[in-house]
Amino acid sequence: xxxxxxxxxxxxxxxxxxxxxxxxxxxxxxxxxxxxxxxxxxxxxxxxxxxxxxxxxxxxxxxxxxxxxxxxxxxxxxxxxxxxxxxxxxxxxxxxxxxxxxxxxxxxxxxxxxxxxxxxxxxxxxxxxxxxxxxxxxxxxxxxxxxxxxxxxxxxxxxxxxxxxxxxxxxxxxxxxxxxxxxxxxxxxxxxxxxxxxxxxxxxxxxxxxxxxxxxxxxxxxxxxxxxxxxxxxxxxxxxxxxxxxxxxxxxxxxxxxxxxxxxxxxxxxxxxxxxxxxxxxxxxxxxxxxxxxxxxxxxxxxxxxxxxxxxxxxxxxxxxxxxxxxxxxxxxxxxxxxxxxxxxxxxxxxxxxxxxxxxxxxxxxxxxxxxxxxxxxxxxxxxxxxxxxxxxxxxxxxxxxxxxxxxxxxxxxxxxxxxxxxxxxxxxxxxxxxxxxxx
Amino acid sequence: xxxxxxxxxxxxxxxxxxxxxxxxxxxxxxxxxxxxxxxxxxxxxxxxxxxxxxxxxxxxxxxxxxxxxxxxxxxxxxxxxxxxxxxxxxxxxxxxxxxxxxxxxxxxxxxxxxxxxxxxxxxxxxxxxxxxxxxxxxxxxxxxxxxxxxxxxxxxxxxxxxxxxxxxxxxxxxxxxxxxxxxxxxxxxxxxxxxxxxxxxxxxxxxxxxxxxxxxxxxxxxxxxxxxxxxxxxxxxxxxxxxxxxxxxxxxxxxxxxxxxxxxxxxxxxxxxxxxxxxxxxxxxxxxxxxxxxxxxxxxxxxxxxxxxxxxxxxxxxxxxxxxxxxxxxxxxxxxxxxxxxxxxxxxxxxxxxxxxxxxxxxxxxxxxxxxxxxxxxxxxxxxxxxxxxxxxxxxxxxxxxxxxxxxxxxxxxxxxxxxxxxxxxxxxxxxxxxxxxxx
Numbered sequence: 001x002x003x004x005x006x007x008x009x010x011x012x013x014x015x016x017x018x019x020x021x022x023x024x025x026x027x028x029x030x031x032x033x034x035x036x037x038x039x040x041x042x043x044x045x046x047x048x049x050x051x052x053x054x055x056x057x058x059x060x061x062x063x064x065x066x067x068x069x070x071x072x073x074x075x076x077x078x079x080x081x082x083x084x085x086x087x088x089x090x091x092x093x094x095x096x097x098x099x100x101x102x103x104x105x106x107x108x109x110x111x112x113x114x115x116x117x118x119x120x121x122x123x124x125x126x127x128x129x130x131x132x133x134x135x136x137x138x139x140x141x142x143x144x145x146x147x148x149x150x151x152x153x154x155x156x157x158x159x160x161x162x163x164x165x166x167x168x169x170x171x172x173x174x175x176x177x178x179x180x181x182x183x184x185x186x187x188x189x190x191x192x193x194x195x196x197x198x199x200x201x202x203x204x205x206x207x208x209x210x211x212x213x214x215x216x217x218x219x220x221x222x223x224x225x226x227x228x229x230x231x232x233x234x235x236x237x238x239x240x241x242x243x244x245x246x247x248x249x250x251x252x253x254x255x256x257x258x259x260x261x262x263x264x265x266x267x268x269x270x271x272x273x274x275x276x277x278x279x280x281x282x283x284x285x286x287x288x289x290x291x292x293x294x295x296x297x298x299x300x301x302x303x304x305x306x307x308x309x310x311x312x313x314x315x316x317x318x319x320x321x322x323x324x325x326x327x328x329x330x331x332x333x334x335x336x337x338x339x340x341x342x343x344x345x346x347x348x349x350x351x352x353x354x355x356x357x358x359x360x361x362x363x364x365x366x367x368x369x370x371x372x373x374x375x376x377x378x379x380x381x382x383x384x385x386x387x388x389x390x391x392x393x394x395x396x397x398x399x400x401x402x403x404x405x406x407x408x409x410x411x412x413x414x415x416x417x418x419x420x421x422x423x424x425x426x427x428x429x430x431x432x433x434x435x436x437x438x439x440x
Numbered sequence: 441x442x443x444x445x446x447x448x449x450x451x452x453x454x455x456x457x458x459x460x461x462x463x464x465x466x467x468x469x470x471x472x473x474x475x476x477x478x479x480x481x482x483x484x485x486x487x488x489x490x491x492x493x494x495x496x497x498x499x500x501x502x503x504x505x506x507x508x509x510x511x512x513x514x515x516x517x518x519x520x521x522x523x524x525x526x527x528x529x530x531x532x533x534x535x536x537x538x539x540x541x542x543x544x545x546x547x548x549x550x551x552x553x554x555x556x557x558x559x560x561x562x563x564x565x566x567x568x569x570x571x572x573x574x575x576x577x578x579x580x581x582x583x584x585x586x587x588x589x590x591x592x593x594x595x596x597x598x599x600x601x602x603x604x605x606x607x608x609x610x611x612x613x614x615x616x617x618x619x620x621x622x623x624x625x626x627x628x629x630x631x632x633x634x635x636x637x638x639x640x641x642x643x644x645x646x647x648x649x650x651x652x653x654x655x656x657x658x659x660x661x662x663x664x665x666x667x668x669x670x671x672x673x674x675x676x677x678x679x680x681x682x683x684x685x686x687x688x689x690x691x692x693x694x695x696x697x698x699x700x701x702x703x704x705x706x707x708x709x710x711x712x713x714x715x716x717x718x719x720x721x722x723x724x725x726x727x728x729x730x731x732x733x734x735x736x737x738x739x740x741x742x743x744x745x746x747x748x749x750x751x752x753x754x755x756x757x758x759x760x761x762x763x764x765x766x767x768x769x770x771x772x773x774x775x776x777x778x779x780x781x782x783x784x785x786x787x788x789x790x791x792x793x794x795x796x797x798x799x800x801x802x803x804x805x806x807x808x809x810x811x812x813x814x815x816x817x818x819x820x821x822x823x824x825x826x827x828x829x830x831x832x833x834x835x836x837x838x839x840x841x842x843x844x845x846x847x848x849x850x851x852x853x854x855x856x857x858x859x860x861x862x863x864x865x866x867x868x869x870x871x872x873x874x875x876x877x878x879x880x
Contacts, residue, residue, distance in 0.1 A: 007707055008680055012616050012650060014560045014582070020714045030514070047510040055506035059499035066495035070487035070694030074470070105545055105698070105720045112719050116581055120454045137718035141556055142454070176452050210452060240448055254510035256725040258545070267447055274460045278577035279552050280545045284724060285696040 038396035077103025107248035107260035124175035130371030146373035155192025184338025187382035217338035241265035257287035317390035321397035478836035517543025547688035547700035564615035570811030586813035595632025624778025627822035657778035681705035697727035757830035761837035
């Protein structure tokens with residue numbers, strides 16, 4: 001098909017599609033499944049851990065109710081899965097009732113439905129910087145202004161959040177919600193400390209906003225004490241129900257069944273219900289029944305513990321390899337759980353431009369700029385440790401370090417060349433070079 | 441929870457949620473599963489036909505690949521399911537290649553993604569009148585102007601479509617697409633004849649629009665010759681690829697796995713791909729692999745034939761019962777396939793107001809007004825014949841006829857009362873009474 005045909009109906013597209021981009025990870029998917037490549041790019045849990053036998057058991061247990069499993073279900077989900085959701089939330093210390101939980105087609109759909117419920121074009125939202133790229137994709141369809149709030153190793157910085165909200169207020173931008181991944185954040189691997197959770201709630205009260213708490217990784221903790229969810233802290237305070245909590249079975253069971261949930265107050269859930277009817281009518285009964293069967297009959301806590309053990313070993317392998325192989329100008333986070341490490345290269349390096357070279361050397365990562373709405377994060381990368389075995393992680397980081405070093409040397413050579421020549425080829429980026437050229 | 445809390449965050453909601461309503465069928469779902477009730481309301485295929493044994497076989501066949509079934513998959517779907525989609529489309533006479541098909545979480549998601557791709561607020565779209573309520577729900581999130589084009593027993597009336605488009609053009613409303621369910625339409629049960637399909641394509645060319653062809657029921661034909669899809673007719677003409685075709689496994693396999701597809705040209709699919717990433721990342725690998733296993737290994741055509749036989753018998757039972765029990769002022773369509781009959785009551789009857797009485801008598805239907813964006817269809821109802829056994833359908837229609845008759849008599853009594861009294865209690869509706877009072 002000639003390329004000219006691709007835009008035949010360009011004049012008919014909605015304005016919103018101009019602001020929407022594909023996620024780098026999704027585009028790379030074909031490349032990343034190439035044999036031989038060590039992919040630190042995906043956000044894949046290790047579904048091999050579940051096992052054929054366990055799968056046979058749960059699918060067998062559903063067979064007797066095949067007619068129901070194959071049928072349409074209620075918009076909000078089956079009673080049985082809502083019971084499971086209530087139990088899982090309780091295990092993380094958050095009280096919820098059946099009426100307050102709502103089944104979604106993955107937490108990703110929760111993000112879409114929350115955005116559909118709250119966002120008019122031009123509305124403001126606060127997100128961590130960097131933030132989950134899939135959330136930016138979901139939100140982009142509703143054309144909000146995304147304001148990134150910087151993080152440090154203790155999570156989103158409350159003073160910066162307050163400042164952004166005050167600036168928006170002065171600018172007349174109605175801010176609808178603050179979006180946060182408080183535990184082992186995607187992509188940064190950072191966890192928001194308890195004190196900051198309380199501060200964030202305080203800020204939300206002050207500005208009368210909703211908080212969207214996206215917590216896919218909370219149970220995948222390798223060390224340290226679990227922290228209360230924002231949802232639980234709000235209950236403790238007896239505050240009005242302003243936290244919209246998003247959960248998922250993708251990380252504690254499996255993503256292939258596409259099942260997550262929203263916990264929110266009934267008024268918000270009512271709007272989300274209407275949105276879901278238009279989006280996909282209902283989530284898969286089959287998925288709901290398989291999950292319910294597993295959580296009711298098997299020791300799901302033991303399974304999560306096993307996963308956590310696997311991921312901890314891989315996190316350790318990644319941190320060790322980073323320390324061993326990376327040039328000292330490279331920095332990275334030390335996640336206490338979850339799936340991701342966030343690495344920051346010298347500011348003059350462009351992780352997007354570097355990716356093809358890395359792939360040619362058989363290692364892949366996600367460049368950082370996809371995790372910002374604006375164009376920041378160019379010298380950063382997200383590294384996943386949940387899917388690849390420890391020895392491969394080690395080899396992958398070794399290869400990646402070679403690519404980084406190569407780029408730093410190239411930069412260093414160019415720098416020397418430009419010092420000899422009449423014009424700098426480095427352009428405006430050269431200000432950031434000083435801290436990077438002492439190695440290479 | 442006190443009711444006042446329900447709207448605590450009303451001031452934060454997006455404008456779009458004000459224009460979105462819940463589908464009557466979804467709201468009724470709990471009531472309709474009450475034991476003893478004969479529900480002619482749902483749009484449920486009969487999933488009991490599939491059988492526990494067949495379910496065990498396909499889930500067993502997937503177990504060996506459990507790790508993949510439980511994992512995230514590509515946005516557009518697995519290769520294996522795309523092969524199946526190509527095969528199913530070919531069986532309906534439509535050529536498609538792997539690159540032109542895109543997996544969705546039910547055809548409902550296809551509707552959402554198409555709307556997301558094309559609709560800015562205030563854009564025009566043409567829909568049949570009545571049209572699929574779920575499509576109206578999906579579209580409503582993007583706030584279009586819905587223009588209903590009337591149908592007769594040969595489908596959407598082309599002259600009326602042309603007139604609506606000319607009116608929109610004069611009014612400066614950019615019309616993006618025509619939405620049609622050409623076969624055994626939901627809710628009307630009407631099929632668009634071949635000549636009109638060609639005319640509709642001609643009109644779309646003339647106004648340079650997209651046609652969204654939603655074809656969930658095409659294979660469920662009870663009698664007569666299959667008609668070419670609009671997509672196939674367009675290929676025959678060698679025309680530019682302006683038909684966006686929506687298919688689903690819900691009616692030829694099962695809805696509980698939530699899997700459908702879009703077939704469109706690559707430019708449009710690219711936009712849809714971006715939209716899907718934000719909406720739910722990807723559809724369930726498990727669902728895709730179960731379906732692929734069934735379509736590759738079992739005789740799926742024989743299964744569809746069996747379903748068609750079951751539904752034909754039930755359609756016959758419904759048409760016979762309508763003829764036997766309904767007052768002669770009630771009219772209905774005679775579908776050659778699909779799941780639905782559309783009945784029209786005397787114009788002074790309100791099917792929405794009548795529903796609680798019908799449910800009290802243990803029969804349910806969907807009132808007609810949900811199938812119009814505007815408020816038409818009040819005296820109409822959609823009757824489903826695919827889910828309930830023939831004898832129950834007969835009993836359900838008998839009960840329903842009693843309710844209709846009761847209402848007609850009530851009207852007749854009121855009419856006589858008002859003729860005796862000094863003022864008409866019937867109000868402005870009394871003009872339509874003449875044709876209804878000779879019975880009852």
